Amino acid sequence: MSTAATMERQAVVQVAAARFVTIDLASGMSGLTEKAIRRMIEDGVWAEGKHYRRRHGRVFIDMREYELWVEKGMA
Numbered sequence: 001m002s003t004a005a006t007m008e009r010q011a012v013v014q015v016a017a018a019r020f021v022t023i024d025l026a027s028g029m030s031g032l033t034e035k036a037i038r039r040m041i042e043d044g045v046w047a048e049g050k051h052y053r054r055r056h057g058r059v060f061i062d063m064r065e066y067e068l069w070v071e072k073g074m075a
Helices: 003-008 023-030 034-042 063-072
Strands: 020-022 052-055 058-062
Touching (some): 023 063
Antiparallel strands (some): 020 058
């Protein structure tokens, strides 16, 4: 195979979504605003340890639990 043909091939990179993401990333992934996510946390709609976790002063949303929350309509 020629060098030109080799250069034409491009690598395909697949990235798996992380289970726990920051509020800003969860907002982009879910379509909810950051304010809406923070409000659900403040109002107790989402439970700490289930829907989100706090680490190093940041909040991480559990996207698996978010999907279940949407699917089942449960808090």
